[in-house]
Amino acid sequence: MRLFYTLCPLFAVITSLSLSAATLSVTSPDGNIALTLDDSNLTYQVQFHGQPVIAPSKLGFRFLQLPAIASGYKITQHSRSSVNQSWQQPWGERETVVDQHNELTVTLKHPQRKAPFTLRFKLFNDGLGFRYEVPQQGVAKLDIIDELTEFRLSDSKQTTAWWIPGRGWNRYEMLYRTTALNEVDRAHTPFTFKLPSGVHLSIHEAALVDFAAMVLDQQRDGVLKSDLTPWSDGIRVKTNGSFTTPWRTIQIADSAVGLLNSDLILNLNEPNKLGDVSWVKPGKYAGIWWGMHLGSQTWGSGPKHGATTANTKAYIDFAAQNGFDGVLVEGWNTGWDGEWFLNGEVFNFTTPYPDFDLAAVTAYGATKGVKLVGHHETSGHISNYEAQMAAAYDLYAKHGVSQIKTGYVADGGQATRIDENGIERKEWHDGQLMVNHYLYSVTEAAKRQISINTHEPIKDTGLRRTYPNWISREGARGQEYNAWGSPPNPPEHTAMLPFTRMLSGPMDYTPGIFNLAYNGLDAENRVQTTLAKELALYVVLYSPIQMVADLPEHYDAHPKAFQFIKDVPTDWAQSQALQGEVGDFVVFARQDKHSNDWYLGALTDEQARTLTVKLDFLPAGKRFTAQIYRDGKNADWRTQPYDIIIEQQSVTANDSLTLPLASSGGTAIRFKAL
């Protein structure tokens, strides 16, 4: 992996202003987005194509020990710069990321207070970010008790929002809601919405480090206010007198699909801090997992224990035969035999169950070129996990394990810690303490060249750029909800995720269930897709690691369809979202990073539809064999989910393809370069 930077500051101006009220503006490089800061009431506003998209909205903070940063501060200095650079990802949706933006940095001071603070704005063509940089304020301890940042929308009744409720039972594992904006109470980010003009926006944050997550609280119609997730004692963020916030981000696009072709979040994160990360390996993995969700196996010990040495070796054989890189094994360590989700202290991360021989399975895997994918379910008891973390990671590293799936299932949705006085504390998983814990796990793992795939995580804010071993995470309803029913993920769910959850980064959704109506459940209580749609998920739902989620025997029934899963890569030279509407349908094309092949994934909600896709994303003048996996004529997720047509066609960039998508159907295509 090369790190490649070209920094081009086109101009820089530093100006001092008087202490009277003042406004400053900055535009995106293409001039379409304009942000204006007004210090008379400390507000900002945003225009797009000359039309207001964010009405004048407050900025600021309240503190426990000091007066607020709010109105009363005046602009004293500002500077501007323009940047046009590109940088390379070790893995990702694309190898080279362009970072072109205009920056405005503003220093503000209150006449009665000593210390100033800085607002830094970066305007890109696809949105903007701003953050607060608050230098030492002359106190040893500065507790943030409220963030005043607002995002004001002017027509909340005519604005459509796609969102999940914030706070509460907060593993983000909720179905996205489609409502008028004024029906939102409190929402997690990314928070995606469409103005009456058709302009799409998404509010989120970038580089969430040593801070609390920003939840959006609709304080009154159209006024979304930052509601920082508090510690258990009610303080929002604890600082030593100075702090820099995450970037508050607003993606802005003329259409829904415009939100998808954006690197805004990554561009607002710091470059790779880990140096050579060639040890971070994208790839596909099978695993001992789905059987537990179906109930045919158990995490705990006993006759149905899944994580046995024998089962693991069989999975290693399956992975080796099909070219997969890893085998995940859940339930291998002691602690699973009681109500573990009520008390994570039961887990021991270095003691396998007697029927699981860690040395034997990793040695066996090594002979087959298949890695064991580690697993640590913490039940959210972070005191217990942190106490064992070094030994647990050392153990895995010693046996060649280079990737761990961590889990934070916790009854009530809060993590547990034992504080310095021995009192049990419950902390939100997106509060400052847990934000720091999750990153601590990633940096500790990096020391041992281990990558982390966090389940029940803190939301993604693009930290994969800075810590490329944070290889994936969950953070939304994944495939496992389809095992439990009541209700499974509805047809629109995977048409919703790209425009919402996945604007934040990769998701370990674990696609590829082939036994769609397992377990004798009725039509409603199973995977609500066609077989072709399960294939399309590998292209649509980006993750550098993708699971081959079903039981090996279920792939035997559909060997031709299984070929696509064997072929599809998980690392890309480039990616383009081609078409889509939030929650309705979406089409992605991606180029394999290690060949000239391209892949396409298209999927729809419950509405069958036929899409025409121009192939002009392919390189001109080249001929490809399109290996098409599409819904058959009678395909329908309820009645004929297995009706699939697999066919080939010779195409060039001048061609178009017609994609007939069944109800909750999809199309997956490999464009094999000739």
Add this chain to the structure above:
Amino acid sequence: MRLFYTLCPLFAVITSLSLSAATLSVTSPDGNIALTLDDSNLTYQVQFHGQPVIAPSKLGFRFLQLPAIASGYKITQHSRSSVNQSWQQPWGERETVVDQHNELTVTLKHPQRKAPFTLRFKLFNDGLGFRYEVPQQGVAKLDIIDELTEFRLSDSKQTTAWWIPGRGWNRYEMLYRTTALNEVDRAHTPFTFKLPSGVHLSIHEAALVDFAAMVLDQQRDGVLKSDLTPWSDGIRVKTNGSFTTPWRTIQIADSAVGLLNSDLILNLNEPNKLGDVSWVKPGKYAGIWWGMHLGSQTWGSGPKHGATTANTKAYIDFAAQNGFDGVLVEGWNTGWDGEWFLNGEVFNFTTPYPDFDLAAVTAYGATKGVKLVGHHETSGHISNYEAQMAAAYDLYAKHGVSQIKTGYVADGGQATRIDENGIERKEWHDGQLMVNHYLYSVTEAAKRQISINTHEPIKDTGLRRTYPNWISREGARGQEYNAWGSPPNPPEHTAMLPFTRMLSGPMDYTPGIFNLAYNGLDAENRVQTTLAKELALYVVLYSPIQMVADLPEHYDAHPKAFQFIKDVPTDWAQSQALQGEVGDFVVFARQDKHSNDWYLGALTDEQARTLTVKLDFLPAGKRFTAQIYRDGKNADWRTQPYDIIIEQQSVTANDSLTLPLASSGGTAIRFKAL
């Protein structure tokens, strides 16, 4: 006013139990409601007619300084008693209130901790209440950081909820939503819902004193958890080591109308602490108010200033001519001329505008038997208000003012205080600080024989029983929303209030607008009722003080209809809700406290409907002249809101009346005793 108590403890048992897991049950006097406490995980559950209505739900608290009250505590003692008593109200929906309940008091102790705590349950035939009594825990300071009390419903998708969002811009002035329970995020109480069985419940609290309000947070499907409104520093409740909570209440009824005929909240409050309150006077008042909402007058000074001596005298004449008791004057004191809603420090509560002569208008009123109704808009700046409160109340008392409407309009929905370090704090109006402020205002006023009508209040929890000078309050969308439009209160709003907001107590809705399509607004942006429905509001929306809200000249156009407003009393010997469904329609009958006359109010949402009402609430064998004010044949709130029929009919308790209600129509009846 007499206070009349008969305390009848039928039996009392005190039992000591071993420290093993135990359950205890208690039932309502009629045996229909049963509550069971289980100490194995510190949960309670509730059955109604033998069917579960509240599934096992957690109890407890988390503290900053001590380990939690949660599972681990064991029942060590309990006692039981039964009470059947009645008591009298100085004013109210009924003169005599029956308090019949069974009580279970349980002491629980943790084996590793010194201090026990007590749970007290009271089961009535119409619901239950329970509270925590936590004696001194051996610490000088005990901060509550979370309340763990849950209300678990088993079928959230099939349960219908009527609710307003909790927290946020929280003056409770939001339209009630009708959704499946699982679509609720966070809701204020009273929170009303209907189970699939048709059973109606309402969760609320009683006797909220020196504590934070309980908001309900749906942590996961069907689990409503207490979410105590925090102080600005994040602490939920600050105590000195011991505390007693408000009662957590659950009203339970077979039908919607059953929720309305309940005195549960009052019965859980402490008796009158003020002694002789004969100086608290129910009644009707006109006022200088609606003109400001319409924009024809102003609160601030200038040519359109409403609160002039001359205008006030004219209103006093109007009130005297029509038998009304008071005249409210808003905008009489200095502070209204800038952006007062951003900074309540501008208000001076003892300095009238130069064109308002307080002494002159009160003296003039005295000659006519009409009182000035005082007004204090604080803009939520409670430091400013508390600093002036004594002088302000003294001034009014000196001039014979015996009732004050207070206001807490505050931009952002939070009150302002300046703390001991001079730092400005923003506090939720339903946090502990404001709960204490509102009651402080009431007790300070009581010292001067002044009654308080709080607008932008803390929600009602029945404290009028203990402090009868807390005569009314707002706490929901009132009539003023009909002046502003965008949108006004929809037809269902006043059919929703009795089943939601008004389960907590009286509301100063300010009914009686007769110019329904004022100001040239279109059909949507005005009062969305018929004229007859405006009359019905006086009976349906109980308050001991009722405004005659429109401009005097607007009553001139409808003198016959106006007669009902002149006749209708505001204090009742008894009240009965006869029919109703939440948000659809409702019928109340009430008997005048000072005569043998009865009154009936019926109203409907946008759906026209014909109701048949049996008059068996009237005393048998007596004949009444029913003076009926009903919608005419062509009445419709959109097209013919003024179509009203006023007719008389001789009736007895054996008769029925057919009430044809137009779209957003109503019926008002005076049954004049012969």
